[in-house]
Amino acid sequence: MKRTMAIFKREFAAYFRAPMGFVVCAIFMAVSGLYFSSGVLSAYINLVGELAFIQSFFFVIIPLMTMRVFSEDRKNGTEVLLYTSPASSLEIVMGKYLAALALFLLMTSGTLVHVIITILYGGLVNINVLGAYVGFVFLGAAYVALGVFTSALTENQIIAAIISFVVMIVLSLLDVVSSMLGSVASTLIDKVNIFGLTDLQIDKAGSAVTAALNWLNPSTRTNNYIQGIFELSPILFFVSFVAVFLFLTNRVIEKRRWSQG
Amino acid sequence: MxxxxxxxxxxxxxxxxxxxxxxxxxxxxxxxxxxxxxxxxxxxxxxxxxxxxxxxxxxxxxxxxxxxxxxxxxxxxxxxxxxxxxxxxxxxxxxxxxxxxxxxxxxxxxxxxxxxxxxxxxxxxxxxxxxxxxxxxxxxxxxxxxxxxxxxxxxxxxxxxxxxxxxxxxxxxxxxxxxxxxxxxxxxxxxxxxxxxxxxxxxxxxxxxxxxxxxxxxxxKMTSTSRLQLSVEGPSKEIVQKLRLIPGIHKAELFTEKEENISVIEVENEPETDVRRQIFYEMARNSWPIIEMKSLDPTLEEIFLQVTGNYQEGKRG
Incomplete structure (x- = not known):
């Protein structure tokens, strides 16, 4: 735990030793500030909409945050220091993940200024806003884990950023693509109908594919929170999502040290 | 440890x-x-x-x-x-x-x-x-x-x-x-x-x-014999001949002749014998002054090349 803290402190401070931490925060604040001020100008403040708007920029902001997490250490040779220290690789992964997550939370807390302004001027801040924040933070935490994982894959920061960028875009497009893939699936089944299925069954199979893809999509998971409905299952989903990617990150690192290739 | x-x-x-x-x-x-x-x-x-x-x-x-x-x-x-x-x-x-x-x-x-x-x-x-x-x-x-x-x-x-x-x-x-x-x-x-x-x-x-x-x-370990290098003032051929007669020395060779009348000679003797004193008296008897005498321990460099070289030969064979 102490070692995780040591790594956490260093990694978090490192964001602000280089310009990257400031740049990412600036992008985040610019995006949210733009939305908020246009709301103010049109006298219609929509905090839930603001978070959804920022969320659509996750695929830029989060890869920029996470691309350096492991790849920089690997490139500079500083990973030797970490892996030959008494810290276990899980402690290292946790420390680095928490540092990136802390930066994300710091940026998110910046938007609280907008909430305060809204409250001060008697704007609408209801349970939906709280729900939107909860969903926003969980989704962000999941994407940060994804970004940390891609950073462990390569020693090139740009490639790490591009991989997580592409994966996040695919995930955000999954909404649109899922119904398309569902109909593709039913057409395929129709063409090679070896089990003699009826049309109704084929349609059902297609929509099952769509449903499964939607189930896997993190960005649709927060829809109910925005309505002010607090369910447990999305939280479990996001916690598992984070756990799986951190586990995979740990495996990737261990694998590289153990591989004989 | x-x-x-x-x-x-x-x-x-x-x-x-x-x-x-x-x-x-x-x-x-x-x-x-x-x-x-x-x-x-x-x-x-x-x-x-x-x-x-x-x-x-x-x-x-x-x-x-x-x-x-x-x-x-x-x-x-x-x-x-x-x-x-x-x-x-x-x-x-x-x-x-x-x-x-x-x-x-x-x-x-x-x-x-x-x-x-x-x-x-x-x-x-x-x-x-x-x-x-x-x-x-x-x-x-x-x-x-x-x-x-x-x-x-x-x-x-x-x-x-x-x-x-x-x-x-x-x-x-x-x-x-x-x-x-x-x-x-x-x-x-x-x-x-x-x-x-x-x-x-x-x-x-x-x-x-x-x-x-x-x-x-x-x-x-690397040297079964020990070697000496001498610089002596005098006729090189005769010096080498005299050196070869000293018991314990099985090889004496003119290495180079530097300056006027000074020959540099390399001497190999049997292991664990010390011939330096005999060499001194022999040279003194003939009035050939010894300018320099040093033992040639192999440097680690030579050992290193020998060790790694031997290994390569062994592998080929």
Whole structure:
């Protein structure tokens, strides 16, 4: 735990030793500030909409945050220091993940200024806003884990950023693509109908594919929170999502040290 | 202190380390010598737990590096070939981080860091960013980093590469100093360095151990005879003839003739005989003044070439 803290402190401070931490925060604040001020100008403040708007920029902001997490250490040779220290690789992964997550939370807390302004001027801040924040933070935490994982894959920061960028875009497009893939699936089944299925069954199979893809999509998971409905299952989903990617990150690192290739 | 048994490491089909075994005693400075690409760095990376071995075991202070890495790594301070430094930190910040990472108790940290910085002489750059330091200072910060937590074993991989001659001497002296309190494994491809610093030498070539001995023992082993070089003023032919008559000398040859009337002669005698006195009296009787007489111990360089060369021949055969 102490070692995780040591790594956490260093990694978090490192964001602000280089310009990257400031740049990412600036992008985040610019995006949210733009939305908020246009709301103010049109006298219609929509905090839930603001978070959804920022969320659509996750695929830029989060890869920029996470691309350096492991790849920089690997490139500079500083990973030797970490892996030959008494810290276990899980402690290292946790420390680095928490540092990136802390930066994300710091940026998110910046938007609280907008909430305060809204409250001060008697704007609408209801349970939906709280729900939107909860969903926003969980989704962000999941994407940060994804970004940390891609950073462990390569020693090139740009490639790490591009991989997580592409994966996040695919995930955000999954909404649109899922119904398309569902109909593709039913057409395929129709063409090679070896089990003699009826049309109704084929349609059902297609929509099952769509449903499964939607189930896997993190960005649709927060829809109910925005309505002010607090369910447990999305939280479990996001916690598992984070756990799986951190586990995979740990495996990737261990694998590289153990591989004989 | 450290025991390496039957270490094997393959990178794909390439065998980088081939059944290497040796041990290091407590308080010893061991030189790990080999040409580039001999498997030194790989061995050190395995020894410190950075890489895994294909087979074989490493015991550090009785702890297996794979079974019990936490305890084993606590005993080791490692300076890799490229010092692992966070360039964006100041020296103090960096050492503070390493101390936290290695779990040095808070109350010890400040005192220990001050001691280390004094020992490796980086106190005057403590507040500077590492990226602004010269190569020599970075190397010292790298050594300081290895010293944090006061590990019993220091593993230094080519610590003097890329330094200027003055810095090399300073780092060597520092290593000698460290050897008084730590067990040190020092890898190098520079022979005089190992000769100057180490008590025992392991020579590795193409992943295999070619020889293990003290520097002096190696030179003894390598020469069944001892050789002398003489500079004598007088007629060269006659001098050589007279020398050949001295019992114990089985070879005397004119090496070169330098200046006027001074011949440089190489003499080989039977092992464990000392012919220097006889040579002196013989020359004195003939009134040929000896200008210079020195024994030609083989340098580690010669031994090294001999050892690695022999190995290659053996492999071909």
């Amino acid at each position: 450290i025991e390496i048994r039957d270490l094997v490491k393959y990178y794909g089909d390439i065998c980088a380390v081939d059944h290497v075994s040796f041990s290091v005693e407590e308080g010893e400075i061991l030189g790990f010598l080999g040409p580039n690409g001999a498997g030194k760095t790989t061995t050190m990376n395995i020894l410190t737990g950075y890489l895994s071995a294909t087979s074989g075991t490493v015991l550090v202070n009785g702890h297996d590096i794979l079974e019990n890495p936490h305890e084993a790594k606590k005993c080791i301070g490692y300076l890799p070939e490229h010092p692992p430094l966070y360039l964006d930190m100041t020296v103090t910040e960096f050492l503070q981080f390493v101390a936290e990472l290695k779990g040095v108790p808070k109350e010890l940290r400040i005192r220990q860091m001050a001691e280390i910085m004094k020992l490796v002489r980086i106190t005057d750059v403590a507040g500077r960013l590492i990226k602004n330091l010269s190569k020599g200072y970075r190397q010292r910060v790298g050594i300081a980093q290895a010293l944090v937590g006061n590990p019993q074993v220091l593993v230094l991989d080519e610590p003097t590469v890329g330094l200027d001659p003055k810095q090399i001497i300073e780092i060597r002296n520092l290593i000698k100093e460290l050897g008084q309190r730590h067990t040190v494994i020092l890898s190098s491809h520079i022979l005089p360095e190992v000769q100057a610093v180490c008590e025992r030498v392991v020579i590795i070539n193409k992943g295999k151990i070619a020889a293990v001995d003290t520097p002096a023992g190696l030179s003894r």
